[in-house]
Amino acid sequence: MSNNQQPNNPKLNLWRDVRFWRFAGQFLAVLIAAIVVAILWGNLNRNLQQLGIQPGFGFLNSQAAFDIGETLISYAPSDTYSRALLVGLVNSLRVMVVGIILTTIVGITAGIARLSDNWLVRKLALVYVEIFRNTPLLLQLLFWYFAVFLTLPKVENPISVLGFIRLSQNGLELPGIQFSPEFSTLLIGITLYTGAFIAEIVRGGIQSVSRGQWEAAASLGLKPGLAMRLVIFPQALRVIIPPLTSQYLNLAKNSSLAVAIGYPDIYLVASTTFNQTGRAVEVMLLIMTIYLTISLIISLVMNLFNKSVQLKER
Structure with a gap:
């Protein structure tokens, strides 16, 4: 063996392997996190035992x-806490699902309007975005509730909009829907709050598409509206979807501000449950798990959608 050759030492190679150190770092981080959780859980159990409280979720079966x-499923005060929390969850999902649909429509419309050739449309979209994006959501909710809905006429004399929409202190009424x-x-x-952020995301996504795509669409005889729908917007989706996912997640979490206006969502129902049972830890764990699950579902769906619009390399 020549002097320039080094013996093949597996232990020496292991310590120089970047993959080993990455794995070791991840393992150490997980171990530290597990130790911290175990310590906190142990302290929690000891504190609860000193207070004479046995941790558990048996209270969910109590009346x-x-x-x-406001309920979408049957409920009576004689039902259990688990049924009450289910009612609150359904109410929250109702707001989240309808809100995501409407805010997508509002955001896309305002985002395209921000790039309109019409000066008035462009400026109106700009005013909408700047006002709603730079005002706290809680303040907006209080404004809509106290300054708008509570000042509307009584149900006997509602305001009619477009002939089939009626507004009163009783809320918004459509044919068959209240x-x-x-x-x-x-x-x-x-x-309106989330739509203002989505509008800027849509505007940025559209502007990220090269000008050559517009020129190519025009050379094919496509009108601007058709070019936007068939050529520009599908390409802009690759830029729009990732930040759009964040806004959907924000909308889901911001729905918990319903407690400020008395809408019985999962957070409000859980707060009432906590006040009556004193089960702060269990109720907070339930709320955290519910919001985490909803967020993970939204992220999963949007990630799948994001993959479907990406360019496929051959």
């Missing part, structure tokens, strides 16, 4: 004994 003003003032306030508030 709730409180009313919920929305309470609390639900209407929350829906309008989170829709």
Whole structure:
């Protein structure tokens, strides 16, 4: 063996392997996190035992004994806390799903309007974005509730819009559908607030498409509106979807501000449950798990959608 050759030492190679150190770092981080959680959980159990409280979720089978003003599924005060929390969850999902649909429509419309050739449309979209994006959501909700819905005429003399929409202190009424003032306030508030952020995301996504794509669409004889729908916007989606996912997640979490106007979402129902049972830890764990699950579902769906619009390399 020549002097320039080094013996093949597996241990020496292992310590120089970047992959080993990455794995070791991740393992150490997980170990530290597990130790911290174990310490906190142990302290929690000891504190609860000193207070004479046995941790558990058995209270969910007890009678709730409180009313919920707005329900989509059957509920009575004689039902259990688990049923009450389910009612609150359904109410939250109602706001989230409808809100995501409406805020997408508002955001896309305002984002395209921000690039309109019409000066008035462009400036109106700019005013909308700047006002709603730079005002706290809680302040907007309080405005819609106290300054708008509570000042509307009584139900006997409603305001008619477009002949089939009626507005009163009883809320928003459509043929066959009645929305309470609390639900209407929350829906309008989170829709317009989140829509302002989405509008800027859409504007940036459209502007990221090269000018050559517009010229190519025009050379094919496509009108601007058709070019936007068939050529520009599909390409802009690759830039729009990632930040759009964040706004959907923000909307889902911001729906918890319903407590400020009395809409019985999962957070409000859980707060009432905590006040009556004193089970702060268990109730908070339930709320955290519910919001985490909803956020993960939204992220999963949007990631799948994002993959479907990306360029496929051969």
